[in-house]
Amino acid sequence: MSDDLMRIRQEELVVNPSNRVPIALCLDASGSMSGEPMKELNEGIRLFIEAVRQDPVASSSVEACVVSFSDQARTEQDFQTLANVVDWKLAATGGSTNLGGGVNLALDLLERRKEEYKRAGVDYFQPWLVLMTDGQPTTSEHISAGSRTCNMEQQGKLVVFPIAIGNAAELSTLAMFSKKNQPLRLKGLNFRDFFQWLSRSVSRWSQSRPGEKMPLDVEGIKGWAEI
Amino acid sequence: MAEPTGQWRCSGASVVGRSHEREGSGCQDVWCMCRSNNGTGGVLAVCVCDGAGRAKNARAGAELVSSSLARWLATHFDRALFEPEDALYEAIFEVREAMGQRAEQSRESLDDYACTVVAVATRDDGQWVAWHLGDGGIIVQFADAARVLSPPKRGEFANVTYFITDADAYEQVDRQSSRTCAEAVPPLGFALFTDGVESRLILRKTGAVAPAVPRMLGWHESADEEQVSNAVRYNLQDVLRDPFGDDCTLVLLRWRLNSVPIDPVGEPDEQVV
Numbered sequence: 001m002s003d004d005l006m007r008i009r010q011e012e013l014v015v016n017p018s019n020r021v022p023i024a025l026c027l028d029a030s031g032s033m034s035g036e037p038m039k040e041l042n043e044g045i046r047l048f049i050e051a052v053r054q055d056p057v058a059s060s061s062v063e064a065c066v067v068s069f070s071d072q073a074r075t076e077q078d079f080q081t082l083a084n085v086v087d088w089k090l091a092a093t094g095g096s097t098n099l100g101g102g103v104n105l106a107l108d109l110l111e112r113r114k115e116e117y118k119r120a121g122v123d124y125f126q127p128w129l130v131l132m133t134d135g136q137p138t139t140s141e142h143i144s145a146g147s148r149t150c151n152m153e154q155q156g157k158l159v160v161f162p163i164a165i166g167n168a169a170e171l172s173t174l175a176m177f178s179k180k181n182q183p184l185r186l187k188g189l190n191f192r193d194f195f196q197w198l199s200r201s202v203s204r205w206s207q208s209r210p211g212e213k214m215p216l217d218v219e220g221i222k223g224w225a226e227i
Numbered sequence: 228m229a230e231p232t233g234q235w236r237c238s239g240a241s242v243v244g245r246s247h248e249r250e251g252s253g254c255q256d257v258w259c260m261c262r263s264n265n266g267t268g269g270v271l272a273v274c275v276c277d278g279a280g281r282a283k284n285a286r287a288g289a290e291l292v293s294s295s296l297a298r299w300l301a302t303h304f305d306r307a308l309f310e311p312e313d314a315l316y317e318a319i320f321e322v323r324e325a326m327g328q329r330a331e332q333s334r335e336s337l338d339d340y341a342c343t344v345v346a347v348a349t350r351d352d353g354q355w356v357a358w359h360l361g362d363g364g365i366i367v368q369f370a371d372a373a374r375v376l377s378p379p380k381r382g383e384f385a386n387v388t389y390f391i392t393d394a395d396a397y398e399q400v401d402r403q404s405s406r407t408c409a410e411a412v413p414p415l416g417f418a419l420f421t422d423g424v425e426s427r428l429i430l431r432k433t434g435a436v437a438p439a440v441p442r443m444l445g446w447h448e449s450a451d452e453e454q455v456s457n458a459v460r461y462n463l464q465d466v467l468r469d470p471f472g473d474d475c476t477l478v479l480l481r482w483r484l485n486s487v488p489i490d491p492v493g494e495p496d497e498q499v500v
Contacts, residue, residue, distance in 0.1 A: 003458070003461075006443075006446055006450070006454070006455070006458035006461075006462075007458075007461070007462065007466070008439045008442070008443065008462045008466045008467070009439075009466075010466065012437060012438045012439035012442065013427040013428070013437045013439050013466070013467065014426075014427060014428065014429065014430040014435065014437045015427075016426045016429075016430065016431050016432075019385040056470075056471065057471045120432060121430070121431035121432025121433070122431070123381075123384075123385040123431065124384065124385055125384050125385050125386055126384050126386075156382075156384075156387075157383070207246065207471060208280070208386045209246075209280040209386065209422075209473050210279070210280065210343075210361070210362050210381065210385070210386050210387065210388035210422060211279035211280050211281050211282070211341060211386075211387075211388055211390060212279070212280030212281050212386060213280075213281045214386075
């Protein structure tokens with residue numbers, strides 16, 4: 001048989017969707033976030049999207065949603081691969097800090113997305129939850145939301161990053177959301193470095209292979225967190 | 228089962244994934260073929276292993292496991308067929324013992340040699356045995372169609388799978404054979420592969436097999452094993468390999484009618500690739 005007859009054409013192979021990394025950004029939009037904090041947060045998100053888009057694997061793998069919380073929890077953006085995002089802008093809506101409502105809504109969106117992946121035959125990585133707040137919760141819902149995230153984390157079904165913005169947010173409250181990743185306080189309003197670090201971390205994660213250990217970039221954390 | 232009128236042919240190749248190529252870490256996939264004849268017909272056993280990304284000695288683990296298991300299946304085919312649970316337990320026990328000794332000599336842990344397992348043994352009378360642990364998979368070809376025999380074994384998440392070094396490895400192995408198979412007729416071929424090519428061969432949503440698989444298996448009809456292996460290597464390198472993916476291994480076993488037998492008499496004839 002000639003070599004030409006033993007060449008496979010692309011049309012004879014199948015094409016599956018790329019593996020996905022779902023990431024929920026659960027962000028404080030209470031009154032205290034208005035002005036400079038919200039401006040810097042939006043700039044951080046913009047840089048995050050841009051950085052992920054520049055990575056050929058992550059741009060088609062990383063899918064993010066944005067949930068905001070103030071008086072109410074709200075879906076600002078449903079899950080999208082970041083390659084398709086036009087512009088995400090969050091606004092402080094004033095009022096209180098329904099932290100638990102925000103986390104529960106973000107987890108619901110993650111669960112729904114995973115079901116969609118399963119139906120569509122899309123493989124996916126452990127979801128990530130990024131939780132950022134500058135205040136104390138004003139409802140008690142954060143207690144049940146915290147045990148929900150910790151249970152999922154313990155079963156290896158969720159990676160949680162609790163981040164405090166400013167001094168009003170208590171680390172002890174944020175510690176209720178993760179037993180593995182201790183809460184960290186952002187250096188000033190250094191959202192940019194945080195989101196750059198996040199994009200690098202999630203890009204590496206999206207390329208991890210079965211059985212591969214993927215430790216966090218601890219050195220990188222020093223760039224944006226008060227340690 | 229029908230009287231033998233031919234012989235099982237085996238070809239395959241492993242190529243380094245582009246991600247490992249960039250890192251300079253080399254190929255951590257290994258496959259091994261072993262032929263024997265124990266008096267009940269010629270046996271061809273193949274084992275494909277993918278060394279775990281986290282394992283310090285991933286390639287050494289894959290080499291040790293693939294050669295040990297291929298040899299075990301070639302030597303103890305009847306046991307694997309008729310006493311599947313005992314045979315599997317014994318084979319895993321023996322392989323892990325060998326791994327443990329190697330690890331102890333080097334003052335390392337068993338997990339430093341972790342790898343997946345995709346193994347098939349076929350006999351000239353059409354009987355076969357398949358063992359599969361972790362990702363990668365097995366496609367079986369019958370006269371009328373090819374289907375997925377054993378899909379990738381993963382946890383819920385894409386980067387979680389099972390390895391022979393896991394405490395529950397025995398429970399996690401997918402074991403099948405001609406005695407448990409729904410189809411009563413002997414298969415024409417098998418394709419064994421690692422996760423580096425899985426996404427090009429199986430449509431995850433439906434389980435459909437890529438048309439390329441039966442065509443590649445058919446190459447054994449008119450080409451010898453070396454020619455087919457060269458073609459598999461070329462296609463892995465230039466067509467199937469993902470730009471950002473893992474190492475790729477594809478091994479093709481095909482029943483070839485009226486072929487000149489390859490002499491398997493005596494000790495199992497082993498070839499590690």
